[in-house]
Amino acid sequence: MVKVVIIGSGNVAQHLIAAFQNGPNSGTEIKLVQVYSRQIATVSHLVELDKITNEWESLMEADLYIIAVSDDAISLVAAALPFKNRLVVHTSGSVPLNALNDENRKGVFYPLQTFTKNKPVDFTTIPICLESENATDFQLLSKVAKSISDSIFAINSQQRKALHVAAVFVNNFTNHLYQIGEEICQEHQVPFGILKPLITETANKIMVLSPQDAQTGPAKRNDTVTIEAHQAFLSNENHLNIYNILTQSIQHNGKKL
Amino acid sequence: MVKVVIIGSGNVAQHLIAAFQNGPNSGTEIKLVQVYSRQIATVSHLVELDKITNEWESLMEADLYIIAVSDDAISLVAAALPFKNRLVVHTSGSVPLNALNDENRKGVFYPLQTFTKNKPVDFTTIPICLESENATDFQLLSKVAKSISDSIFAINSQQRKALHVAAVFVNNFTNHLYQIGEEICQEHQVPFGILKPLITETANKIMVLSPQDAQTGPAKRNDTVTIEAHQAFLSNENHLNIYNILTQSIQHNGKKL
Structure with missing residues (x-):
């Protein structure tokens, strides 16, 4: 089972949380184990309270950390993570892979869609653009992406x-x-x-x-x-x-x- | 029963012909009695051959003549009509009512949509913008428009x-x-x-x-x-x-x- 943590509570984070909670393989092959949100209440309608944290030190061990925050906060969040050598990705279309720091393995998990608060989207049709530093991480990202979408692409930072x-x-x-x-x-x-x-x-x-x-x-x-x-x-x-x-x-x- | 003649064989004309042929009141309340097309073959897949003419003199008597031709041909077609005092409308968004001549009663029957050859559209959702010189003609236009669309608007030339x-x-x-x-x-x-x-x-x-x-x-x-x-x-x-x-x-x- 692949354990996923989502960091963030904005539009993209909320739609991702919902997609992972409702995905066909949710809880079996892929499991959303935790959400980090500065304000617990922002995501408490989407996920059980005991899965939400607002302390970096309480982040659980996982196979994948998805940073879904505004572009200019990505580096700050990456720097705040209290662990090393794990797979950490961001969800931004405009931020390069290298905005993530070298403490962890880097990747990108970019769902190419416009998300509106309170307007549900069919995540299975949303293209997810993936990038990683090595093939093993790409396979894992691909497995996770396929659990919520039918449309997966390998896209480098320039593309x-x-x-x-x-x-x-x-x-x-x-x-x-x-x-x-x-x-x-x-x-x-x-x-x-x-x-x-x-x-x-x-x-x-x-x-x-x-x-x-x-x-x-x-x-x-x-x-x-x-x-x-x-x-x-x-x-x-x-x-x-x-x-x-x-x-x-x-x-x-x-x-x- | 309201008798309608369509003049033209382009995209708009063809979609209108199909809409009148397939409309829920087709043949009972509203009847497409004839199509004028310079080339008979252009519309012969849409309407029975004996309803198609390419001679102005053969135009049948009808309650409404819809000129669905390119903008710059509207005045020429209106001038070619061999009758007087009947209701004649064009289907253009950019041509004023007065481009039609004074021999007949003028009107506009403008379906606001982009029509693609061979791509069927659901005509019932297409807004039809109507204009006429008097209330009686507007009522008739409205009745005809409602037979193919659920979305009818009174729109003057400036609007x-x-x-x-x-x-x-x-x-x-x-x-x-x-x-x-x-x-x-x-x-x-x-x-x-x-x-x-x-x-x-x-x-x-x-x-x-x-x-x-x-x-x-x-x-x-x-x-x-x-x-x-x-x-x-x-x-x-x-x-x-x-x-x-x-x-x-x-x-x-x-x-x-």
Whole structure:
């Protein structure tokens, strides 16, 4: 049996705790033996009280320690661990493997998803990107990851950096475009909800088509009449600026300008 | 019984034809009596041959004529119609009501969705934005729209313009961000598929949260360390340019700059 300790109590930590508690092999092959949380109460709805600690000295022996805290706290947490030569991983997309210190064996266990508090996710579909220093540790990470997800990838720190930047485009920036859509609707007294089926279908479409093949719209078909009408319509300078840059980028079809 | 004629054979026309053929009230309350298509063969898989014509003079008498053609062909088609005082609507988000001529009663029947050839959509969830010159025509449009969709809105030409621009942001531009995500993955030998569950969840999230509440990421939390690392990582000038502008826009939280 593989014993796992999760350190952290934020969004990612909470979703991981729930996934390990509910996983199909939970308690048999893989066991979440302890959670470290500065505030016990933050995770007490997810795991039995006797499995929660807020003292480094009380950390149990385990095969894997998953540090699921904010990026800038990872090194501090790694330095606080009162043991050596164990497998310690973090869950961040943007922090290199080497941010962990040399006292323990390093690894990364990065679930590539956006987690919302109180909104359950189906963890089995979430890609988990794994990295380790040696093959034995990779096997163990892989076994643990497979107990909660069907989608496991070996991703080195450079590739993970690329994925993290790409994720900013398809998640953070896409959501910001949703917000601009909402602002334009509000300005003209149209319910934003009218756009929601379109938003869903836009995401669904690239499950069957490449983004390049899925591209439509005035920029794609060089419809200058419509583009100029939109430019004249946009009263918000920031919206117009973003409209122009993305329109140009589509017209140049992603080539370097 | 309301008799409907569809003029056009492109993506929107084909999805409308299929929706009217398969609608719950199809053939009883609402009946698609004819389709006009320059090439008979383009729509012959969707509707019986004797219902298809490619001659203006053969257009049957009907209660509603839906012009589903490209934006710049709408006026030409409207001018070619060999009758007067009937209800004629177009399906465009960006063309004003007045692009239709004065020979007939004008209206708009705009299904707000992105249509992909050969990819069926559930028409009942697609918002249809209606506009007409008088209440009687609006009632008829409403009855026809309700026969294929559960989501009907009265939207005037100015509001429709706003919706169309907003749709460019949440559909065309969002899809372009997906493409940039794919380009970054390809450059670093990472399969783009890893990002697909994130793309799906990004769209799902705003079904329960406002885009403003759903916003996460380095720009939102003013994480300059990560932002600078991303800027240094992006080798494509166009990607970097878009990264900077959207990051700034999130940091200013959509306010005018």
